[in-house]
Amino acid sequence: MIQLQDIVKVYLLGKRQLEVLRGINLSIEKGEMVAIMGASGSGKTTLLNIIGCLDKPTSGTYYLDGKEVSRLSNRELAGIRGQKIGFIFQTFNLLSYMSALANVELGQRYADKRNSHRAFEALEKVGLADRIHHRPSELSGGEQQRVAIARAISKDPALILADEPTGNLDSHSGEELMGILSGLHKERGLTLLMVTHDPKIARYCQRTIYVKDGLIVNEDAI
Amino acid sequence: MKKWLEPLATAWVSVATHKLRSFLTILGVVIGVGAVITLMSIGKGTEATIVSRIQNLGSNLIFVQPGFFTQGGVRGFGSANTLTMEDATAIAQQVDGVSIVAPYYQSNLQVVAGSQNMRTRVTGITPDYQQALNLQTTEGDLISQFQYDRAMRVAVLGPNVKNTLFGQDDPVGQPIRIGNATFYVMAILQSKGATIMGSTDDAILIPLTAMQQAFAQPRTASGGHVVSSIIIQSTDAQYTTLVTNEITSLLQQRHNIAAGADNDFTVSSQDQLTSTLAEAMNSMTLLLGAIAAISLLVGGIGVMNIMLVSVVERTREIGIRKALGARERDIWGQFLIEAAFLTFSGGVIGIGLGWGAATLVTRSGAITTLVSPDIVLLAASVSVAIGLFFGFYPAWQASRLNPIEALRSE
Structure with missing residues (x-):
């Protein structure tokens, strides 16, 4: 599903070059549920952004679903994001003036897969069938994140990326959320990649990748 | 929902969510369009009144009047x-x-x-x-x-x-x-x-x-x-x-x-009088319209200002939309349609107000006004054009935002 070869990402900070990723090689199979762990500033978020086609690597190649995407234009990357990738963010990132259902439909819209019935099904799946007309401000943090999950899965993406999905939740909601995610993973065979600080969360995943100073390292090196 | 309707629905939701701001945004356009309609209708009405007064006389008339002499640089008329x-x-x-x-x-x-x-x-x-x-x-x-x-x-x-x-x-x-x-x-x-x-x-x-x-x-x-x-x-x-x-x-x-x-006399035909007066009235109407159009321009700048603020305020929303797969032209179109929708609404309200004002002026008996369909059509299309013109730059700015930075903004 995902093949990264020698991915390097360099940011320019004024005249100084900041090498955030220094040659990442990584392969993730279809249907895998993988956690990425590492300290702040290790480069894990940058890695997730590149995998999520929000950012382009400075060098190296990235194959997503058999297609090389590391050299695509912004416009083509937007198309890939819409069609193949579902995001779940730490801060939920729902649009505050839209209902839960409208937020889920927004996820389908840019994939040209608008379908209210399926949007409802996705919300039902995360246990929010009775909350579809609520706005984000009327939902708890855990419920908001479940809306975000519904938004990510309702367009049937090839890949779901989650950046600290439980970072803003209490431990109970966090575990509940991970229950839903791993349930979806088993039931639908979703490919799931998540960045987390929390080893308890990482335990839900089949595999954990450790990132340090822009490189993938063994668990012992952390 | 039809695909082309979707941006309109989005624009409506965004406008309806920020009612006061939306209203203040279009106020300039409302006043501008209202002023254009009122002043143009006064001009047109006066023109129509004068032309009908000339036509009331009869047809194919030629008037010979005495005077039009020049004495010490002063032109007299009809007094000799x-x-x-x-x-x-x-x-x-x-x-x-x-x-x-x-x-x-x-x-x-x-x-x-x-x-x-x-x-x-x-x-x-x-x-x-x-x-x-x-x-x-x-x-x-x-x-x-x-x-x-x-x-x-x-x-x-x-x-x-x-x-x-x-x-x-x-x-x-x-x-x-x-x-x-x-x-x-x-x-x-x-x-x-x-x-x-x-x-x-x-x-x-x-x-x-x-x-x-x-x-x-x-x-x-x-x-x-x-x-x-x-x-x-x-x-x-x-x-x-x-x-x-x-x-x-x-x-x-x-x-x-x-x-x-x-x-020491003046010969003028009715047609000459009609066309001279109609021409003079027409340029007066245009002048009135131009003055009113300035307020419309100011209104348009107001729209641009608010749209720029709106883009900054909604940076995160733009980031979210981009992460969900929105292309630059989707974002650009969304903000442009929103601006045009705003100014069009302002135009419609302005036409209503202008029409009302023109009717009041006629009722007061001072001047007869004439709201012609071409003025209404002009005002409506100008208000949309203002939205498109002054919304262009803010929309372009919105579309160019980097999704990662936009998502990070508070």
């Missing part, structure tokens, strides 16, 4: 006694394509009927005058050739004069005293409203022959009978210019005016 009965006769005899030549003489005189009296304009006319101006009576008959030839002391009253002198009484057959002479009322004119020649509603018409007998009338140095003005009707509209030119050269010859010198 230069036109005579003999000029009128010469025109009738020597100019082709003329169906009516109607000289008349006007004088302000004291008029008494019973216990009522007033000072008003008395016009001595030939019977043709009534025909040229399309005069109709509500009661009695117009002055006939028979009465004219015999200089009979009869008078036709305008409706306003009749009301002043006789109130509700029937004046036909009653005597009135004009100056020191007694005339008998034989008819009441139909109300015609104002014309550029003044209103016949306020006139008293008597045969010119009777006027010459009853009141001393000035004569020129060469002994001609002075008239105030001559109205000529050409047989066909297409001859009007030709007839105008012929009359001019005939009068130049009769008045011994050297080549290149200023004429």
Whole structure:
């Protein structure tokens, strides 16, 4: 599903070059549920952004679903994001003036897969069938994140990326959320990649990748 | 939902969510469009009123008036006694394509009927005058050739004069005293409203022959009978210019005016008057519209300002949309449609307000206004165009945001 070869990402900070990723090689199979762990500033978020086609690597190649995407234009990357990738963010990132259902439909819209019935099904799946007309401000943090999950899965993406999905939740909601995610993973065979600080969360995943100073390292090196 | 409707629905949701801000945003456009509609309708209405006043007179008319002399750099108009009965006769005899030549003489005189009296304009006319101006009576008959030839002391009253002198009484057959002479009322004119020649509603018409007998009338140095003005009707509209030119050269010859010198008379055709006045009114209308358009421009700048703020405020939303797969043109289109939607709503409200204001102005009786469909259409499309124009830059800025940075913003 995902093949990264020698991915390097360099940011320019004024005249100084900041090498955030220094040659990442990584392969993730279809249907895998993988956690990425590492300290702040290790480069894990940058890695997730590149995998999520929000950012382009400075060098190296990235194959997503058999297609090389590391050299695509912004416009083509937007198309890939819409069609193949579902995001779940730490801060939920729902649009505050839209209902839960409208937020889920927004996820389908840019994939040209608008379908209210399926949007409802996705919300039902995360246990929010009775909350579809609520706005984000009327939902708890855990419920908001479940809306975000519904938004990510309702367009049937090839890949779901989650950046600290439980970072803003209490431990109970966090575990509940991970229950839903791993349930979806088993039931639908979703490919799931998540960045987390929390080893308890990482335990839900089949595999954990450790990132340090822009490189993938063994668990012992952390 | 239809695909093309989606951005509109999004725009509506965003506008409806920020009601006060949206309203303040379009206020400039509302006022601008309202001002354009009101001022243009006043201009158009005034133009229509003036044109109809000219057309009210009759058709294919040519007016010969005395004066237009220059003295010490000051141009006078109509104040010199230069036109005579003999000029009128010469025109009738020597100019082709003329169906009516109607000289008349006007004088302000004291008029008494019973216990009522007033000072008003008395016009001595030939019977043709009534025909040229399309005069109709509500009661009695117009002055006939028979009465004219015999200089009979009869008078036709305008409706306003009749009301002043006789109130509700029937004046036909009653005597009135004009100056020191007694005339008998034989008819009441139909109300015609104002014309550029003044209103016949306020006139008293008597045969010119009777006027010459009853009141001393000035004569020129060469002994001609002075008239105030001559109205000529050409047989066909297409001859009007030709007839105008012929009359001019005939009068130049009769008045011994050297080549290149200023004429002591003015010949103008109804069409000329109409087009000159209509042109003047049109440029006034445009001027009013242009002044109002400035406020529309200011309104547009206001829209751009708020849209730029809106883009900054909604940076995170833009980031979310981009992460979900929105392309640059999706974001660009969304903000552009939102701006156009806002200004279009402002335009619609402005048209309503302007229309209302124009109606109020008409009701107040001061000026007649005319809201023509082309002004409404223009205002509506201009308001959309303003949204597209002033929304372009903010929308472009929104579309260019980097999704990662946009998502990070608070």
